[in-house]
Amino acid sequence: MCGACGCQPSIGTGQSPQEGFRRVPNDMVLIERDILSKNDRFARENRARLSAAGIFAVNLISSPGSGKTTLLVETMKALKASVSLGVIEGDQQTSLDADRIRATGVSAVQINTGTGCHLDAHMVGHALDDLSLDNGSILFIENVGNLVCPASFDLGEARKVALLSVTEGDDKPLKYPDVFAAASLMVLTKVDLLPHVRFDTGDCIANARAINPNIEVLEVSAQSGAGMAEWTHWLTTSARRSAAEAELATHA
Amino acid sequence: MHELSIANALVDQVCLEAKNAGAARVAEINVRMGALSGISRALYFCFPSAARGTACEGAILSIESVPLTVLCTHCDAVKTPAALYNFRCPDCGWPTPKVLTGREMQLVSLRLVDETRERCSRPQASPDPIQGAVR
Numbered sequence: 001m002c003g004a005c006g007c008q009p010s011i012g013t014g015q016s017p018q019e020g021f022r023r024v025p026n027d028m029v030l031i032e033r034d035i036l037s038k039n040d041r042f043a044r045e046n047r048a049r050l051s052a053a054g055i056f057a058v059n060l061i062s063s064p065g066s067g068k069t070t071l072l073v074e075t076m077k078a079l080k081a082s083v084s085l086g087v088i089e090g091d092q093q094t095s096l097d098a099d100r101i102r103a104t105g106v107s108a109v110q111i112n113t114g115t116g117c118h119l120d121a122h123m124v125g126h127a128l129d130d131l132s133l134d135n136g137s138i139l140f141i142e143n144v145g146n147l148v149c150p151a152s153f154d155l156g157e158a159r160k161v162a163l164l165s166v167t168e169g170d171d172k173p174l175k176y177p178d179v180f181a182a183a184s185l186m187v188l189t190k191v192d193l194l195p196h197v198r199f200d201t202g203d204c205i206a207n208a209r210a211i212n213p214n215i216e217v218l219e220v221s222a223q224s225g226a227g228m229a230e231w232t233h234w235l236t237t238s239a240r241r242s243a244a245e246a247e248l249a250t251h252a
Numbered sequence: 253m254h255e256l257s258i259a260n261a262l263v264d265q266v267c268l269e270a271k272n273a274g275a276a277r278v279a280e281i282n283v284r285m286g287a288l289s290g291i292s293r294a295l296y297f298c299f300p301s302a303a304r305g306t307a308c309e310g311a312i313l314s315i316e317s318v319p320l321t322v323l324c325t326h327c328d329a330v331k332t333p334a335a336l337y338n339f340r341c342p343d344c345g346w347p348t349p350k351v352l353t354g355r356e357m358q359l360v361s362l363r364l365v366d367e368t369r370e371r372c373s374r375p376q377a378s379p380d381p382i383q384g385a386v387r
Contacts, residue, residue, distance in 0.1 A: 149254030177337035213347030
């Protein structure tokens with residue numbers, strides 16, 4: 001098994017460390033740096049840039065088909081009169097999602113990742129160049145639909161939000177814990193379908209809190225409008241809180 | 253899938269270190285992966301593809317696994333949860349969101365080889381693909 005997949009290095013690379021190399025004395029170099037330090041550096045730059053511009057950025061992460069874009073379209077309609085908004089859309093292909101956002105009158109930038117399964121901070125930095133947002137704006141970064149990989153990549157956002165639709169099952173937080181561990185908020189979407197599916201909201205919330213005891217939870221249906229007021233309230237209050245945190249950090 | 257991104261990030265970082273040190277090749281790469289990263293096996297699998305054509309090609313990758321430990325503020329002690337992602341104190345049941353170890357994804361050390369001077373960038377990272385093709 002290990003010989004086949006290469007997870008045992010002596011088998012996987014097919015040669016001993018010395019073979020083909022001239023060893024030089026004192027050639028061991030101590031590095032001790034995070035493997036994703038390059039992404040993290042871009043993320044820090046994005047965070048500083050967003051904070052300086054007074055923009056509250058939310059990174060939306062979920063499985064494909066959980067209703068991220070539908071929730072965003074309804075969010076645009078609900079908030080655009082009172083708050084300046086922008087959207088960065090991440091998908092492997094097409095600009096279908098950005099088109100849906102633009103149809104609401106809000107500016108959107110589409111990132112196509114090709115074979116990539118997540119957005120990274122470098123891509124988001126370039127997308128920021130293409131958006132002009134006012135001080136006090138809310139920026140939504142809709143990640144590639146994927147409940148695994150996006151959790152590992154900091155984009156420079158102020159908050160991560162995990163979406164979970166009730167058609168996916170209440171055990172999802174236990175099966176894909178990384179995203180729920182990293183998120184500040186879990187939004188249960190499509191709650192208008194609850195009468196038709198076997199989904200225990202209480203169990204789901206308990207599962208999410210087993211992973212992340214501090215996670216907040218909202219129950220929303222973009223279709224019926226249920227919970228939309230709570231969601232937009234969460235966004236505007238979190239934006240204010242985030243701005244206050246940034247203010248404190250600059251004076252610290 | 254993101255293990256390939258992480259393998260590429262590792263290879264880029266190691267190649268840069270090797271280049272800065274004036275080394276032509278890398279013989280050994282030691283990394284530290286926390287239990288929560290969950291990709292040790294996948295990284296072993298992806299590494300040879302990511303390393304191909306770079307100074308890391310043929311290098312031995314060794315991964316040190318770091319177990320999960322959390323801080324229980326109720327017991328005021330370092331604890332090991334009963335299972336991954338069970339962020340509660342195994343003794344008192346208090347929530348323990350503060351992870352002390354287990355999230356690491358770190359390049360620890362390298363053994364460099366000062367052979368002949370060679371280029372140390374990944375072929376696909378060439379800024380001008382046309383120029384690369386002509387050459």
